[in-house]
Amino acid sequence: MALHSESRKKLKTKPSQIRSTIIIVLLSIVSLTYLYPLLWLIINSLKTDTEMFTDPWSVVPSFQVSNYRTAWISGKVGTGFFNSVIVSVISVGLTIIIASMAAFALKRFKWKLSGFVMGVFLIGIMIPIHSTLIPLFMVFNRIKLLNSYISLILPYIAFALPTSIFILGGFMATFPKEIEEAAVIDGCSMKGVFWRIIFPLSKSSIATISIFNFVNAWNELMFALIFMSDDNKMTLPVSLTRFKGQYSTSWTIQLAAVVIMVLPSLITYFFLNDKIIKSLTIGAVKG
Amino acid sequence: MDSMVRNKKTIALFLMPALIIYLGIVAVPVFSTIYYSFHKWSLVDARRFIGFNNFVQLFTIDKIFRISLNNTLLLLVLSIVIQVPLAVLLASVISGLTRGKRYFKTVFFMPNILASVAVGLLWSFIYNAEFGLINRLLIAVGLEEYTGLWLADQKTVLGCIMVVICWQFVGYHMIIYLAAIENIPPTLTEMATIDGAGPWQRFKSITLPLIWPIIGIDTVLIATGSLRYFDLIYVMSNGGPNHSSEVMALYMYYKSFRDMQYGYGSAIAVVLLCMCLIVTAVLNRLFRSEEIQFY
Numbered sequence: 001m002a003l004h005s006e007s008r009k010k011l012k013t014k015p016s017q018i019r020s021t022i023i024i025v026l027l028s029i030v031s032l033t034y035l036y037p038l039l040w041l042i043i044n045s046l047k048t049d050t051e052m053f054t055d056p057w058s059v060v061p062s063f064q065v066s067n068y069r070t071a072w073i074s075g076k077v078g079t080g081f082f083n084s085v086i087v088s089v090i091s092v093g094l095t096i097i098i099a100s101m102a103a104f105a106l107k108r109f110k111w112k113l114s115g116f117v118m119g120v121f122l123i124g125i126m127i128p129i130h131s132t133l134i135p136l137f138m139v140f141n142r143i144k145l146l147n148s149y150i151s152l153i154l155p156y157i158a159f160a161l162p163t164s165i166f167i168l169g170g171f172m173a174t175f176p177k178e179i180e181e182a183a184v185i186d187g188c189s190m191k192g193v194f195w196r197i198i199f200p201l202s203k204s205s206i207a208t209i210s211i212f213n214f215v216n217a218w219n220e221l222m223f224a225l226i227f228m229s230d231d232n233k234m235t236l237p238v239s240l241t242r243f244k245g246q247y248s249t250s251w252t253i254q255l256a257a258v259v260i261m262v263l264p265s266l267i268t269y270f271f272l273n274d275k276i277i278k279s280l281t282i283g284a285v286k287g
Numbered sequence: 288m289d290s291m292v293r294n295k296k297t298i299a300l301f302l303m304p305a306l307i308i309y310l311g312i313v314a315v316p317v318f319s320t321i322y323y324s325f326h327k328w329s330l331v332d333a334r335r336f337i338g339f340n341n342f343v344q345l346f347t348i349d350k351i352f353r354i355s356l357n358n359t360l361l362l363l364v365l366s367i368v369i370q371v372p373l374a375v376l377l378a379s380v381i382s383g384l385t386r387g388k389r390y391f392k393t394v395f396f397m398p399n400i401l402a403s404v405a406v407g408l409l410w411s412f413i414y415n416a417e418f419g420l421i422n423r424l425l426i427a428v429g430l431e432e433y434t435g436l437w438l439a440d441q442k443t444v445l446g447c448i449m450v451v452i453c454w455q456f457v458g459y460h461m462i463i464y465l466a467a468i469e470n471i472p473p474t475l476t477e478m479a480t481i482d483g484a485g486p487w488q489r490f491k492s493i494t495l496p497l498i499w500p501i502i503g504i505d506t507v508l509i510a511t512g513s514l515r516y517f518d519l520i521y522v523m524s525n526g527g528p529n530h531s532s533e534v535m536a537l538y539m540y541y542k543s544f545r546d547m548q549y550g551y552g553s554a555i556a557v558v559l560l561c562m563c564l565i566v567t568a569v570l571n572r573l574f575r576s577e578e579i580q581f582y
Contacts (some may be wrong), residue, residue: 024386024387027391031391034394034454037409037413052418053418056418056420056423101304102305105298105301110292111293117306120309124309126511126563128511128556128563130556131317131320132313132317133320133543134316134319135319135323136316157312158312159312159313161305162309165305180291184291189291190294190297191297219401219518222517222518226540226544240405240408240522241522251412251418258408258412262401266400268400273393273396277396277462281463284459284508
């Protein structure tokens with residue numbers, strides 16, 4: 001550290017200060033291209049169409065809350081929102097339980113094929129959903145599962161499992177072996193070990209996979225587009241795509257619909273950004 | 288104790304729910320898709336084995352598939368050659384900041400949490416020829432002759448989509464490189480500085496070789512991700528105008544669920560799956576290098 005401050009002093013000459021100022025200014029300009037479009041979207045979603053067409057720059061809209069009401073009710077964005085909440089919450093909840101049970105079986109038990117089975121799960125990370133769409137559509141169609149929540153919950157869980165098991169398994173493998181030994185002495189079964197010790201101990205990894213999977217489920221389009229075509233069953237992303245044709249005459253209502261979709265994500269991100277960034281990138285580097 | 292952690296019944300009990308769902312929803316359908324791809328099968332035709340005919344048709348006759356394949360590969364290459372340097376640049380610049388680091392990290396990562404559908408719609412407003420920000424901005428600064436139709440113009444549509452892809456995802460890759468750069472022991476850079484190495488030299492001979500393995504992993508990530516692009520393009524251009532922004536995922540969707548050609552759609556899905564596997568294997572080989580450790 002002494003070395004550090006010494007070299008710092010040597011470096012703190014004029015050109016390096018100018019350089020860092022230039023860097024900050026440039027980065028700030030780039031960051032505006034991220035923030036301004038969202039601000040522009042929110043402001044213009046509160047205007048009338050004529051207002052937006054005559055002056056898209058003005059920052060004081062006439063607060064057309066009716067845009068939101070129209071999008072929410074006639075545009076069925078409200079229905080989509082509700083369906084998205086149900087599908088995302090249930091699939092994340094079930095993924096947590098199913099994935100941690102599997103990770104427990106793979107990492108805390110001794111059996112020959114555990115490495116192989118883990119490998120089978122991990123291949124799933126590479127498989128694009130496109131190569132499962134047609135058979136799933138056929139089966140769901142035959143057993144009358146299309147336009148039911150299950151038709152989305154099942155694929156969302158299945159495609160969440162590989163990364164979730166990978167993250168949870170990695171974490172569970174770090175616990176000391178003595179946990180099971182002590183539990184046995186206390187007369188606890190493996191079921192008890194899981195529910196009373198391993199599962200609660202894994203809560204930081206469970207938080208990670210919950211965020212990761214919730215973001216994915218909330219934003220997913222392709223499965224939802226194909227399996228939930230019914231107007232009353234479609235999820236939020238699908239309801240936004242429907243908007244394009246339906247309200248092509250009123251742009252500001254479309255803008256309002258997009259705001260309804262992004263605002264909950266942005267608010268959550270504002271409070272939990274560190275945790276969210278970590279959760280979304282952790283699987284990438286280790287995987 | 289030992290018998291407890293070897294009990295086959297308990298293992299099966301814990302593993303079964305995950306294994307059944309995974310095999311039923313992911314593994315088995317993949318094989319069904321491969322099987323269907325050798326069949327002629329649509330809403331009007333009963334399923335009939337036709338060997339490799341679907342694939343022959345895809346690669347020799349189907350002009351739109353050729354466009355979608357070219358566009359997919361173009362987006363794959365562009366995604367890598369634009370995003371990797373940009374993300375590394377942003378990460379190395381931001382890692383050196385004493386103030387504002389957290390702000391820039393948070394802002395640049397932000398679009399990754401938004402639905403691609405919403406991002407695509409937001410940008411289609413921005414590109415809108417009448418009220419969109421881009422044309423309005425060009426007019427405001429007197430560059431009226433450069434205004435365009437953007438997403439509605441065959442010449443510009445792919446470029447416009449590429450911009451949005453970078454806008455949405457570059458922050459993700461930046462975070463990955465930022466973590467890698469911050470793992471480099473500070474003494475290394477300090478010693479180089481004392482030896483008189485400038486920022487470029489430090490980057491070239493310390494940072495770059497140390498983050499090279501991460502660049503390899505990230506390149507695979509971008510490549511396999513870009514083969515799957517669907518949401519953004521579906522809402523921004525829908526493959527148009529005149530198929531000029533058609534990509535494989537989109538074409539697979541249209542053939543399978545609009546034209547109801549299940550066999551043919553399966554064949555496209557199989558090509559996509561193979562490309563994912565091939566690209567991963569090729570890039571892994573390309574980037575395989577000895578792990579460099581300076582500790």
